[in-house]
Amino acid sequence: MxxxxxxxTTRLDPRVLEAMMPFLTDQFANAASTHPFGVTAHEAVKNARQQVANTLNCEVHEIVFASGATEAINLAIKGVAESYAHKGRHIVTVQTEHKAVLDVCHYLETRGFEVTYLPVQPDGLLDLETVRAAIRPDTILVSVMLVNNETGVIQPVQAIAALAHTAGALFMTDATQAVGKMPIDVDTLGVDLLTFSAHKFCGPKGIGGLFVRQRRPNKVKLEALLHGGGHERGLRSGTLNVPGIVGLGKALDLCRQExxxxxxxxxxxxxxxxxxxxxxxxxxxxxxxxxxxxxxxxxxxxxxxxxxxxxxxxxxxxxxxxxxxxxxxxxxxxxxxxxxxxxxxxxxxxxxxxxxxxxxxxxxxxxxxxxxxxxxxxxx
The missing domain is CATH 3.90.1150.10 (Aspartate Aminotransferase, domain 1)
Structure with a gap:
């Protein structure tokens, strides 16, 4: 073939599988358990979180693990909508976004939010003046994907983020096709929220994450989608997928090195x-x-x-x-x-x-x- x-999706790198295997077999403890067995799993998760932070140039506490980019996108957009509805109910995104973003926006429209879907030029790039004109005083979020999954087109997210921040809105990027494939620095890009998924960079399926800026000036507050246990700083309850998280971290380490x-x-x-x-x-x-x-x-x-x-x-x-x-x-x-x-x-x-x-x-x-x-x- x-x-x-x-x-x-990508083939799982054998080196990633090797890193995961102990946590699929002997080291199977719950990372939230306090006994030595659980502490070992917790340390593995902690190490993987650091590997993600090293890749994105962010703090470890700014990473929330999820089942993949789709869940992370839902948490990010719906979380902002709930937390910032008192400031405004307008969201700006792009017609060429992944369905994970578009479908969430369509859902929010049924809940009283207004969404502007920006057109792109024939080459797939956004016109910055079109973006500027779409952002309003009641805009709470601008969401533009970094790399398009169908064409590979890279949007000028750094400039778009600056436009969003000037207007007092948060900026999110779906970086699912970018993380692990190109250098990412959340501070250079100016993003407040960023999503990714391990299976796009030779990691396992069923694991991904969300960067949530916790440093000023744009410290982001999100409402959780899942409740029950307070995992991931209360943003994503549920027993951690330790083998997947370890695989994600290892996959990113390999990407960064190679x-x-x-x-x-x-x-x-x-x-x-x-x-x-x-x-x-x-x-x-x-x-x-x-x-x-x-x-x-x-x-x-x-x-x-x-x-x-x-x-x-x-x-x-x-x-x-x-x-x-x-x-x-x-x-x-x-x-x-x-x-x-x-x-x-x-x-x-x-x-x-x-x-x-x-x-x-x-x-x-x-x-x-x-x-x-x-x-x-x-x-x-």
Whole structure:
């Protein structure tokens, strides 16, 4: 299997599994227990929290572990909505956000909140003047994802955060596709809330987290979603997933150590794949090619249904959009926001490369896609 769908999920690094194994077998204690057995688990969680803090350049008490980015996003947005409703009931986000953000915002609209969904330019980037114009005195939160999961486009979150803060609003970023893949400094970016998920950077599924700024000037107060035990400083009750947390910390340590070499390797593979596929007539890249993550390319193939292409690519895993909406019969909302029509949006493939891909994978992918395109166009 040639796996080129790393934005959906990644293979668990064997070194991460090795770090997790003791806590899946002999060291199975509850991290909240006070006996020596529990203290060992607690220390492992404490170490992982430090590993996350080292990656994000934040304090350890600013990290809240959750089951993944979706839960973290729910905690962040709903938590802000409840805590700051007395200041205002307006939220600003973007049409190209992940459904985890959009669906939470739609829910809040049924609870009396007003949400502005910003359009993007045809290359997927936000216009800063559009952002500035959308922020109002009653805006309590601006939420803009750092890296788009379908196109890899990187938004100018540092500048957007500054606009939010100038107006007295908090700024959140869904960094699920960024953490572990690019350097992240929450202070440099100016973010107040940031979400991430371990399975996007060769860690285990079922674990992720939320950065919640606790240092002034923007100390964030959140209302909890889950109650019952007061775990994670009262923000996320429930017995901690110690093996998952250990795996998350180990995965981030590996990313931080290997990022310079890995970035160059994956970027080279992506560029080779993209350059070769763009020699096919009737193709183009969706999204800005300068401001995007090095591992992703989203390509339009004229007169080629993406589902038919995926079916024809035997032994190869690629996608036509977000894994979270793969069962949907609707076209990608991200691509529609980039001014593609429905037919065009149904004719695109996302290729997302990762740590375990190599040149042979890319060459097989090039050959496979060219054959699939030729075969489909012959039927037109």
């Amino acid at each position: 040639i796996y080129l769908d790393n934005n959906a 990022m310079p070499v890995e970035t160059q390797h994956i970027a080279s593979l992506r560029d080779h794949l993209e350059t070769a596929l763009l020699t096919i007539p009737g193709t183009r890249v969706n999204g800005n090619r300068e401001h995007r993550l090095y591992n992703t390319t989203n390509i339009y193939f004229e007169h080629c249904d993406s589902d038919a292409m995926i079916m024809g690519l035997e032994g190869m895993a690629v996608s036509n959009g977000s894994a979270c909406t793969a069962a949907s019969i609707d076209p990608s909302h991200v691509l529609l926001a980039l001014a593609l029509n429905e037919t065009e949006a149904f004719s695109c493939l996302r290729f997302s490369l990762g740590r375990f891909n190599n040149e042979a994978d890319v060459q097989r992918a090039i050959d496979g896609v060219k054959n699939a395109v030729e075969g489909l166009r012959a039927l037109v």
